[in-house]
Amino acid sequence: MILAEAIEVTRRYGDVTALDRVSLRVTEGELVGLLGPNGAGKTTLASLLTGVRRPDSGTVTLCGGDPRDPRTRRTLGVTPQETGLPATLRVGEVVDFVGAHYPDPVPRAELLDQFGLTDLVRRQTGGLSGGQKRRLAIALAFVGRPRVVVLDEPTTGLDVQARRGLWDAIKAYHAGGGTVLLSSHYLEEIEALADRVVVLGHGRVLADDTVTAVRGMVGVRRVSFAHDGEPPALPGVVATELREGRTHLLTPDSDQLVRALVASGVDFRDLEVAPTSLEEAFLAITQSETLATAA
Numbered sequence: 001m002i003l004a005e006a007i008e009v010t011r012r013y014g015d016v017t018a019l020d021r022v023s024l025r026v027t028e029g030e031l032v033g034l035l036g037p038n039g040a041g042k043t044t045l046a047s048l049l050t051g052v053r054r055p056d057s058g059t060v061t062l063c064g065g066d067p068r069d070p071r072t073r074r075t076l077g078v079t080p081q082e083t084g085l086p087a088t089l090r091v092g093e094v095v096d097f098v099g100a101h102y103p104d105p106v107p108r109a110e111l112l113d114q115f116g117l118t119d120l121v122r123r124q125t126g127g128l129s130g131g132q133k134r135r136l137a138i139a140l141a142f143v144g145r146p147r148v149v150v151l152d153e154p155t156t157g158l159d160v161q162a163r164r165g166l167w168d169a170i171k172a173y174h175a176g177g178g179t180v181l182l183s184s185h186y187l188e189e190i191e192a193l194a195d196r197v198v199v200l201g202h203g204r205v206l207a208d209d210t211v212t213a214v215r216g217m218v219g220v221r222r223v224s225f226a227h228d229g230e231p232p233a234l235p236g237v238v239a240t241e242l243r244e245g246r247t248h249l250l251t252p253d254s255d256q257l258v259r260a261l262v263a264s265g266v267d268f269r270d271l272e273v274a275p276t277s278l279e280e281a282f283l284a285i286t287q288s289e290t291l292a293t294a295a
């Protein structure tokens, strides 16, 4: 069953086209990562799917209904990028308050334990740190046992430990059959959690495939070596990095690059050719998109 769907959706803010005929389909039980640089349209897409905004054209459905309809929204858990919590209420009270809107909420103790918030149950939310508020906001997305959760950059501002704790909670929800759409700037987050990744750039879907396939699609490889002096200028390089005394070159054609490196006469040592991380693949996709747009 399709739980969230956008068909040919366009959304403008004045002159800015935030989404340009975007289509996306999330079926029950999927965990889909939404990846894109700043301004790609991730938040706008999340806000359409969760009924916060309306598209200018195209259609959006959530669990077969209109995401703006309160009955449809009861199946949804959301963590927006910015969350306002009532400052004088205690953590436990906020959980009870939000949970009271749902027919079968997760018991307070269970939810707090799952999100590592048990020790904070009696604290007023106004006194929580930014990371603690964030964790609470995310926990609240799950209190109503939603069929689908939309998490917009959920772990921004969390330290490594809190982020990993949150990944475990998201994984547990997904393992129990839950459906997740998660946007992130942290590419290791998408790699750790999602099988499928939708790459957005300039308001358009640049790729929609498995994490492995997206990496393979761009086929970017890392050629790295040590050498003395200035880095050589070589053809087909999409990114250059100097790190730990080595030059790292990203290229879609490592064979051609290695031939050019040898022909250049550079006195290199310890040559390595390796597959790239999703982050590097993603940069290459968005970079070629930028070049294509500029052309």
Ligand SMILES: Nc1ncnc2c1ncn2[C@@H]1O[C@H](COP(=O)(O)OP(=O)(O)OP(=O)(O)O)[C@@H](O)[C@H]1O
Pocket: 013, 014, 016, 017, 018, 036, 037, 038, 039, 040, 041, 042, 043, 044, 045
């Ligand atoms: N309320 C608004 N008014 C005007 N322009 C907006 C508004 N919201 C978003 N935009 C513009 O629409 C485009 C897409 O923004 P959006 O927030 O959806 O991107 P994003 O991928 O979520 O970015 P980020 O990763 O920075 O959160 C950007 O150019 C942004 O400046």
